[in-house]
Amino acid sequence: MDAIIEIAIAKYNYWMYISLMMIGLYAIIAKNNFVKKIIGMNILQTAIILFYISISAKRGATIPIIRHAEGHGHEAVNAMEYMNPLPHVLMLTAIVVAVATLGVALALTVRLYARFETLEEDEINDQIREAQ
Amino acid sequence: MLIHAALEFPVWGDPNAPAHLHVAPEYLERAYEETATPNVVTAILADYRGYDTMFETAVIFSAGLACFFLLRTRSRKDPGDRFFRHLATDMVIRIQNPSMKIPDTPYLQPMDSFWTPRSTIVRAASRVLAPFIQLYALYVVAHGHYSPGGGFQGGVILGASFILIALSHDLRTCMRQTPEKLIGVLSPAGVLFYAGVGILCVLAGGNFLDYGALAGWFGMAREAARSLGILLVEMGVAACVMATMVIIYANLSSAGGHRQGL
Amino acid sequence: MIWQLDLAILTLVAICAVAAITVRDLLGAAVLFGAYSFMLCLLWAIMGAVDVAFTEASVGAGVSTVFFIAAVFRTTRRTKD
Numbered sequence: 129m130d131a132i133i134e135i136a137i138a139k140y141n142y143w144m145y146i147s148l149m150m151i152g153l154y155a156i157i158a159k160n161n162f163v164k165k166i167i168g169m170n171i172l173q174t175a176i177i178l179f180y181i182s183i184s185a186k187r188g189a190t191i192p193i194i195r196h197a198e199g200h201g202h203e204a205v206n207a208m209e210y211m212n213p214l215p216h217v218l219m220l221t222a223i224v225v226a227v228a229t230l231g232v233a234l235a236l237t238v239r240l241y242a243r244f245e246t247l248e249e250d251e252i253n254d255q256i257r258e259a260q
Numbered sequence: 261m262l263i264h265a266a267l268e269f270p271v272w273g274d275p276n277a278p279a280h281l282h283v284a285p286e287y288l289e290r291a292y293e294e295t296a297t298p299n300v301v302t303a304i305l306a307d308y309r310g311y312d313t314m315f316e317t318a319v320i321f322s323a324g325l326a327c328f329f330l331l332r333t334r335s336r337k338d339p340g341d342r343f344f345r346h347l348a349t350d351m352v353i354r355i356q357n358p359s360m361k362i363p364d365t366p367y368l369q370p371m372d373s374f375w376t377p378r379s380t381i382v383r384a385a386s387r388v389l390a391p392f393i394q395l396y397a398l399y400v401v402a403h404g405h406y407s408p409g410g411g412f413q414g415g416v417i418l419g420a421s422f423i424l425i426a427l428s429h430d431l432r433t434c435m436r437q438t439p440e441k442l443i444g445v446l447s448p449a450g451v452l453f454y455a456g457v458g459i460l461c462v463l464a465g466g467n468f469l470d471y472g473a474l475a476g477w478f479g480m481a482r483e484a485a486r487s488l489g490i491l492l493v494e495m496g497v498a499a500c501v502m503a504t505m506v507i508i509y510a511n512l513s514s515a516g517g518h519r520q521g522l
Numbered sequence: 523m524i525w526q527l528d529l530a531i532l533t534l535v536a537i538c539a540v541a542a543i544t545v546r547d548l549l550g551a552a553v554l555f556g557a558y559s560f561m562l563c564l565l566w567a568i569m570g571a572v573d574v575a576f577t578e579a580s581v582g583a584g585v586s587t588v589f590f591i592a593a594v595f596r597t598t599r600r601t602k603d
Contacts, residue, residue, distance in 0.1 A: 171558070224416075
């Protein structure tokens, strides 16, 4: 029992990311409104980004900007003193792509509203079925 | 299933986790020596992983293009009622006949069809703020080597300053300052500038996006040339991101008409 | 990395996420999504990812909220769920 509690405490942030991801997935699948679906898509994306960033964290390390920038010459940089910069780079680009896809998704939503006068998925399905 | 997988993860903040042991220490230890850039994130983003960032910029450009093609309309079939304000008398004229031509006089000013309160405080404050926001954005782009920042953040802040003008005044004011043709050119120009820096490196005798090859042309050390190359590609990224943000906002808020917005 | 602060902000992030997808007003959902992005930005600043936090503060909390509000303005605020 103690071991389980220990695992639960040591990895509390991973449990939180899993629940955030499930919130996003639930919104994509179960919500009826398209804007809600897009919000769910963004929550899913940010949960994954959060997971990557938390991988890069190290205990007792500082931000990945080399400290002795000017003057000190070529001291050897100890990699243990700095956070892992690689996930930061990957996720930086992922955030900007997320806002680009968000723009396209919202543009599609605006077009759908101009055509069907509603944003609810079931009402759009009904209108398509009636038209056939 | 995810919970089962999470049990296998290393404890959070463990310095000996597998993610920290492979290639990341190499980057950390060599980035400053090789590129003279203290911010390792910028160095990796624009130098070691230059291809990644270039096609990323192309993705953003194509997203702007998709928004443009999805929403932009030029058809005059039903513009609805048009409203003009007569400046001398402050009267509002409503024109229902869509085929009627309005002479381009300084006395008539086009208006939005819904009533919006004209808040002098908001307008004056955002007019004062906008140039400072743009200056800060340029600082973020240029100082990305030494502090958090770079092309993506600076470009977004630059675009946000134009969006601020559009929000506080109206969309026509914003589109007069940044005409659609200008931002339509700037967005692909950013991507092409990035690729052009890469081709310049090839012409100078190196690999594509190997900025060290530019050292001979500019007469500087190899590290300084890589630092300069990072600055150049960040400028391309900033131009592309800024133009794309303005395109997406203008098309979304006016549903493609560009006549009136939020 | 201060785990008390981290846990508190993670809780706020989860609350904002649940609120953003349950509120019955799309404008409110857009604003709550902006708050969610800002909490994430704080979380990443704590974790030491300053570049990512800066990007999220300008992109997630700034521009994407404006995009949501523009889209809601052009469509409708009404939602059934």
